[in-house]
Amino acid sequence: MKVSIRAELVLLTRSRAVRWSVVTAWLFAAVVTGGLLSTYGSEQQAVDVSTAAGQAEVLIDPLSGLVVLALGVVLAAGDFRTGAVVWTYLATPERWRWAVAKVVVAALLGAVVGVVAELVKLGTLAALQPAGAGPVQWSQGVLWQAVAGSVISPTALAVAGAALGLATRNVAGAITGALVWIVVLEGVVRSFLPEAVVPFLPHTALAELRNLTGTAPYAQSATVVGVTLAVLVAGALVLTQRRDLTR
């Protein structure tokens, strides 16, 4: 397994597209947070960091989420598009090892994007808060829950992207499918379900983890996200191991 992960990292760390995508997400986090703070009036005596962090997340998370979701898909399905998967299958007949390595590397990528975007955001909040504002209350539990959610969210989306990429073997199809679910279908499904069931929808649970709505227990949302990812990844592994190479 370590060998497969190392081989994937060799490619990932040398990909300019990945580097630029990640840097763009981080720059966006800095610009959004700085821009948000600049709208605060100078008469404001204190900045509630958790509120500002929450407001910044509303803008930052969709972009970083989209970036890592797409990177996860490309990371997995891109090998099928280029035919590079043939070399992988020849070197690793136990294909599930390669598929797990893809998921692990996608998770690492998502986590790095999430952690750094969060550090950029908090650093910008701390550095640019208006003069006269009170000290940042780093001990606030809500703040750290939001921080954890903002790291878990891109990690989960990257893993979901990799699993979808492995299952569909089609970059455009996987990204479109994921976006249609997130933007359209889950909203439609939500309107037909009883209120008590809605927090169990996967993207709703992910939003709960980022503490944007705050209506469901954190552990419950984490469990829903974890189970959804487990199902997606398990399905992708089974399909990867069983299917013929169709190129």
Place this chain on the structure above:
Amino acid sequence: MSRSDGGIRCHGLTKTYAGGGGVRGVSFTAAPGRVTGLLGPNGSGKTTCLKVVLGLAGHDEGTATIDGTPYSQLTSPTRAVGACLDVAGFPPQHTATTVLRSLAVRSRVPAERVEEVLGEVELADVGRRRIGQFSLGMVQRLRVAAALLARPHHLVLDEPLNGLDPMGIQWLRGLVRRHAEAGGSVLLSTHLLTEAQLTVDDVVILHGGQVLAQAPLPTLVESGPMGAASLESVFFALVERGAAPPGRGVDGAPRPGTPMTNGGVR
């Protein structure tokens, strides 16, 4: 491994696709020390056979083994067989060196081997250029480099001459010959019959998913129609006949030591 298990063997191989096609009861051997040409028109089942041999596709019946072991059970598959397949590609945004380094990690090959193999395929000067900027011939050489990376005992080459210039073709011919002379099996699938005649020792002709004929090249050419002196004329005679029962010569009569169906070619 018994002596008879050596090389690349298919026995009674059957693979059907949902949409039709595939292969039925295909048996042949690419023996050690020999270059075996797998010939046939489009859709005859050549690539299907290679995919099954290399574990890239499953099969319904029969066996496909490398030195007596199915590909999926080989402990070091890329050291046992180096494969250069037409369907195998590379990410265009990466350099040849990066891609081969990643493959070297997967195959547990020392990183130094990457530069070495790039030299062997005469791509050392462009190792750090992005693959997207490569010509067709350079990509083909890179495929061969990937196949040779782990110093495999056997070689499986699918249309290896695609995109190669005359120098490249000569180079590949020499490489294949040297590999066989070193004791490895070479299974080579190609459409280029004139080239096959210059390169292969044994011939397996597939048509409609079945083996039409298999024999050492000189024997097969001798069994051809009147005055036939080329693999091409034998090939067309066989393929036009199409349904000629396996194990028969071009004229339909059994010939001692000529086309066989049991996987033996010698």
